[in-house]
Amino acid sequence: MSPYVTVTTSEAQGTTLGERLHGLVAALGAAPVRSITGDGVRATLEIVQKAVAEGRGTAEIPFEVHEVPSGTPVLDWTVPKEWNVRAAYLVGPDGSRVVDIADHPLHLLGYSVPTRARLSLDELRPHLFSMPDRPDWIPYRTSYWNENWGFCLTDTALRALPDGEYEVVIDTTLTDGSLTYAEIVLPATEPAPAGGEPTEFLITTHTCHPATANDNGSGIAILTELAHHLAALPRRRHTFRLLFIPGTIGSITWLAQNRDVVGRIGHGLVLTGLGDRSQPTYKRSRRGDAVVDRAAAVALAETGRPHRVVDFSPYGYDERQFCSPGFDLPVGRFGRGQHGEYPEYHTSADNLDFVSPENLAESFGLLTRIIEICERNAVWRNTSPYGEPQLGRRGLYRAIGATMNRQAVEMGLLWVLNLADGTHDLLDIAARAGIEFDSVTAAVDALAGVGLLVPRDAVSPEGTP
Amino acid sequence: MSPYVTVTTSEAQGTTLGERLHGLVAALGAAPVRSITGDGVRATLEIVQKAVAEGRGTAEIPFEVHEVPSGTPVLDWTVPKEWNVRAAYLVGPDGSRVVDIADHPLHLLGYSVPTRARLSLDELRPHLFSMPDRPDWIPYRTSYWNENWGFCLTDTALRALPDGEYEVVIDTTLTDGSLTYAEIVLPATEPAPAGGEPTEFLITTHTCHPATANDNGSGIAILTELAHHLAALPRRRHTFRLLFIPGTIGSITWLAQNRDVVGRIGHGLVLTGLGDRSQPTYKRSRRGDAVVDRAAAVALAETGRPHRVVDFSPYGYDERQFCSPGFDLPVGRFGRGQHGEYPEYHTSADNLDFVSPENLAESFGLLTRIIEICERNAVWRNTSPYGEPQLGRRGLYRAIGATMNRQAVEMGLLWVLNLADGTHDLLDIAARAGIEFDSVTAAVDALAGVGLLVPRDAVSPEGTP
Amino acid sequence: MSPYVTVTTSEAQGTTLGERLHGLVAALGAAPVRSITGDGVRATLEIVQKAVAEGRGTAEIPFEVHEVPSGTPVLDWTVPKEWNVRAAYLVGPDGSRVVDIADHPLHLLGYSVPTRARLSLDELRPHLFSMPDRPDWIPYRTSYWNENWGFCLTDTALRALPDGEYEVVIDTTLTDGSLTYAEIVLPATEPAPAGGEPTEFLITTHTCHPATANDNGSGIAILTELAHHLAALPRRRHTFRLLFIPGTIGSITWLAQNRDVVGRIGHGLVLTGLGDRSQPTYKRSRRGDAVVDRAAAVALAETGRPHRVVDFSPYGYDERQFCSPGFDLPVGRFGRGQHGEYPEYHTSADNLDFVSPENLAESFGLLTRIIEICERNAVWRNTSPYGEPQLGRRGLYRAIGATMNRQAVEMGLLWVLNLADGTHDLLDIAARAGIEFDSVTAAVDALAGVGLLVPRDAVSPEGTP
Incomplete structure (x- = not known):
């Protein structure tokens, strides 16, 4: 999860x-x-x-x-014309419906044109689509831009079709x-x-x-x-x-x-x-x-x-x-x-x-x-880009110097200040610093909160960028 | 082959x-x-x-x-001056020709100046070039820009030269x-x-x-x-x-x-x-x-x-x-x-x-x-760059949708259309698409044939590029 | 060495x-x-x-x-204010100096403010710094930007401190x-x-x-x-x-x-x-x-x-x-x-x-x-950039052609001439040529010596760059 x-x-x-x-x-x-x-x-x-x-x-x-x-x-x-389906089925030589869209919506070739015909199985075959290598699955086929009609069925069902005359009933509309x-x-x-x-x-x-x-x-x-x-x-x-x-x-x-x-x-x-x-x-x-x-x-x-x-x-x-x-x-x-x-x-x-x-x-x-x-991604600008700003007096830095257990957040602060020059977005900074994106945004929030960062295009209080 | x-x-x-x-x-x-x-x-x-x-x-x-x-x-x-050779050979102490350009064209140091001299073997040595590590081969040496003369010979032949006086005959011309x-x-x-x-x-x-x-x-x-x-x-x-x-x-x-x-x-x-x-x-x-x-x-x-x-x-x-x-x-x-x-x-x-x-x-x-x-390489421009052009009505696309056995030619068509933006040549397209150069050119031919591609600098029918 | x-x-x-x-x-x-x-x-x-x-x-x-x-x-x-130290020590319950900067300059927290106090060991502990994992070393700690005071000592010494009242004497000045x-x-x-x-x-x-x-x-x-x-x-x-x-x-x-x-x-x-x-x-x-x-x-x-x-x-x-x-x-x-x-x-x-x-x-x-x-690094310009200059007549090339034991110096000459087009510095040339920096500078010296190289911005004798 x-x-x-x-x-x-x-x-x-x-x-x-x-x-x-x-x-x-x-x-x-x-x-x-x-x-x-x-x-x-x-x-x-x-x-x-x-x-x-x-x-x-x-x-x-x-x-x-x-x-x-x-x-x-x-x-x-x-x-294209709008296509609607009322019914679509294939009646076998014995009068039973051997394929029917009412059983599965994939049985009809998408955008099949309205068709009523009586055809032998051989005449019908070019309009029947199956998957020989997945004999129990019905394929999904369409013919949007070339007028055609057909049925999709399992290969097992296709192979079981007896010779004889079939009745095609495709009661669709293809109209403006x-x-x-x-x-x-x-x-x-x-x-x-x-x-x-x-x-x-x-x-x-x-x-x-x-x-x-x-x-x-x-x-x-x-x-x-x-x-x-x-x-x-x-x-x-x-x-x-x-x-x-x-x-x-x-x-x-x-x-x-x-x-x-x-x-x-x-x-x-x-x-x-x-x-x-x-x-x-x-x-x-x-x-x-x-x-x-x-x-x-x-x-x-x-x-x-x-x-x-x-x-x-x-x-x-x-x-x-x-x-x-x-x-x-x-x-x-x-x-x-x-x-x-x-x-x-x-x-x-x-x-x-x-x-x-x-x-x-x-x-x-x-x-x-x-x-x-x-x-969250954005391009920020360090408002104090000459030298490091003094983070300590802004409450953003440890009080006792010279310890080495740097917090990720401090490294985030330093990286953001260093790269927030108006050309790097936060994703760039995270990638170059090798730190989590959320550490970067946490640093941005802290620095923007004390005015050390502004959006790239922000106008500074003095009216100059 | x-x-x-x-x-x-x-x-x-x-x-x-x-x-x-x-x-x-x-x-x-x-x-x-x-x-x-x-x-x-x-x-x-x-x-x-x-x-x-x-x-x-x-x-x-x-x-x-x-x-x-x-x-x-x-x-x-x-x-430089033009160099021609009539004859060049070295006569040994016994009067026989021990090296002769008539035997092999490499025997003469290229651009050897006309020379006739009688020298001892020791005086001759700086003008004899051989390959001690390949004793049966004659090296090829020249001195185009520094006037010099010399003979190239097998190291075996060089080692067999007896002491005595040699006659140098280099009948070349080096003239305007x-x-x-x-x-x-x-x-x-x-x-x-x-x-x-x-x-x-x-x-x-x-x-x-x-x-x-x-x-x-x-x-x-x-x-x-x-x-x-x-x-x-x-x-x-x-x-x-x-x-x-x-x-x-x-x-x-x-x-x-x-x-x-x-x-x-x-x-x-x-x-x-x-x-x-x-x-x-x-x-x-x-x-x-x-x-x-x-x-x-x-x-x-x-x-x-x-x-x-x-x-x-x-x-x-x-x-x-x-x-x-x-x-x-x-x-x-x-x-x-x-x-x-x-x-x-x-x-x-x-x-x-x-x-x-x-x-x-x-x-x-x-x-x-x-x-x-x-x-064949060129930079082409897709004349229908907004969305994909409808390939089907131009006879360039399969009729029945949703099959996955894509032809390389269809991928070629799509890649060429996508990258034919006036900045990529066909070699770029083949490299980025990872397809054969000939598949790219086949696609170009098909697309240009129906007007979907024109050379980068072609003027469009409307007179604007 | x-x-x-x-x-x-x-x-x-x-x-x-x-x-x-x-x-x-x-x-x-x-x-x-x-x-x-x-x-x-x-x-x-x-x-x-x-x-x-x-x-x-x-x-x-x-x-x-x-x-x-x-x-x-x-x-x-x-x-900041200027910090000076006259003396700094901690007197234990028995009256002995248990920590004294006179013994080691790291004993005092850097920038400790002037302090005189009598404290119990527990009150003192937040001002004592040691390294439990390196019990015999004194850590170096400072507090430049946050007014504080303290002593640094070995963890062994810290652990040996008895309960009782301690006298803190930090005779420092922190003044303009x-x-x-x-x-x-x-x-x-x-x-x-x-x-x-x-x-x-x-x-x-x-x-x-x-x-x-x-x-x-x-x-x-x-x-x-x-x-x-x-x-x-x-x-x-x-x-x-x-x-x-x-x-x-x-x-x-x-x-x-x-x-x-x-x-x-x-x-x-x-x-x-x-x-x-x-x-x-x-x-x-x-x-x-x-x-x-x-x-x-x-x-x-x-x-x-x-x-x-x-x-x-x-x-x-x-x-x-x-x-x-x-x-x-x-x-x-x-x-x-x-x-x-x-x-x-x-x-x-x-x-x-x-x-x-x-x-x-x-x-x-x-x-x-x-x-x-x-x-030594610089950008030079080949004064004879069309074709190779004839090095032989300037004494920079071997006399007898067609030998293959190229000297590194000759490759240096050729690489420098080829890349000294005003865009590559000598470090670029060494990197691309895969040769030693000193081979490059040797080539530069030789070529500049015969006028084939000038600094990039030099004006040529004819007054055109």
């Missing part, structure tokens, strides 16, 4: 944080079939909204649902409608810094996967919980913007419609796959050394538990869009197992058993720690 | 590339004694010119021989004449890039060593063959300038007389010692990270065979001049064994047996691959 | 350098109790001045003693007076370089520790000896400024009163703990790559003996002040054992037996070598 978990307000509610997150993943898995558009997405967002609105003593959390019409040009793309996403904005409680640096923290998760628990019920659940956590913070230096968006087209749509916001993003995280057994994993932004990249490395390392920090690559989730070269935003990705590296990925085996309350809670704790470090 | 060898036109001629190169080394070894000036150099260049003119279906290759008069000031140096070098210029077939970057590729080899096969018959042969290879290319982005020059004074002379060309050199290679058994070796330019340096490292590494990439040092061959601090050109050196590290270096043992057709062919293949990479 | 020791003038005097340094440490240990101010400091400086004035054939060495009045504001600090430090300035003998780079070399040592031999009798002795060494040099490119100052407040006071000098400091060293058995240790300046940092690394490495080069940290001696962010001077620290890492640190066991003549002499040799390298 992460040390940070214990400081959340969760346990006060009678269930543990992990149990609450796991319960929300379960609720999301029971929602109607969802895809990148359609009523399934809306139902999902209603679950989220309800969970967000369940006041647990915190202030009201704004929750805004956006509908962007089909056909809207968004960057290089176009918002809209793309639906939700946004929670929690404004900063502190005034913007004088230096004009970006002040928003963007955190996103994708909402388009049907039923699968880790990818990405876990992301939706954790982002929902995060809204409570952030709303309850006594102070927020950043404005937090939480996005529940369909993958790829959702981030593209949001980016296209929020070009003014983009320039204010100082940190960002894409959340995916946070409940599985893999070690916590952070994927760096394209920049590689953004504050969020360095903060995540510290947050994962200071646990002393196994973890991974991996370099950016242009394959993955919505970080691909945020880190496209035109935007090049400081947005990393946080989760556990990475797409494709665990066999359950994009299959029916990514179910509620695959995610655990403990892993969800640990991921949540690490996420809030990354955020906390970004919130 | 290098994979690149198989794509040359060689085999179509009935002899293999390696055999043809080896045959040219043999022909060069049978030429008259050559040094940094004189008729031996002219005879050597005639052999080259004849080999170049042997059309094998390619366009006519211009071959220009330059004569620079003795006494011409060139940088810090002066073109000229320094001779040859130049092949194959112009670019493509328009110069808008960015104005250097557009010439300089490749040089030294012509001054008498008879020795690896150093540098191999270099002359390979540069000769390269002229055919380059002339046969359907497209050349660079102008290729091939120099056959005497070592040191040749490059100094060329640099002094081509100051206007120097600024156009974008890549360069000095070729030496390409037929011996040592592993292929690239020596970086003084800059260390020039395109040719990075291209050579890729070309050698992608073979999967042993090779070396070594740092620049100011000792070696003509790269010393090209990489002098005033010029600091991006010129590396390519070959196999390095001067001095193999015992046969600068001795009569550097003979035709010391170089093999296989090693010559492998070196040639690597050389053409280095050149190919430099030709 | 360091090779540099043998070149000093020491042995000519009849005692070895090590013995002379050890004798001076002994004399300094016998001086009155010294602290950061007071007559003990003055007596110490008189010993130094006498040793400096003992002419050994060298020019007169200026020795200036400064007195800065109590209450003077210095940076963030104030010059001054802080005393000394300065030796040896001006450069060469004209300042045209480039205007900083031209002073600052070397400091602290004078405030009572009696302890390594920390810092060794520093005072070696800085004293260095004055002789530097005064005897035939040429000095830098002005050398040697400071004998109390720790912390001394450097702060000097910095406050010499703001104009600060900008001229090109190199600096703080000397501490130079006689103990630890390996020679250099602590880098805050910059980390200052000339003195690189010179010290070379000087220590070229001995081939164990040594340490450690990174800057803001804890230690007066380098803390010189490397505070406002000044950020290129000042490192040189010594052997570091504060706190050897048990004798700040105890009565740091006595004359703890320092050896051999270690003192080795430290001195290394110090003078670091200084020598800084003196």
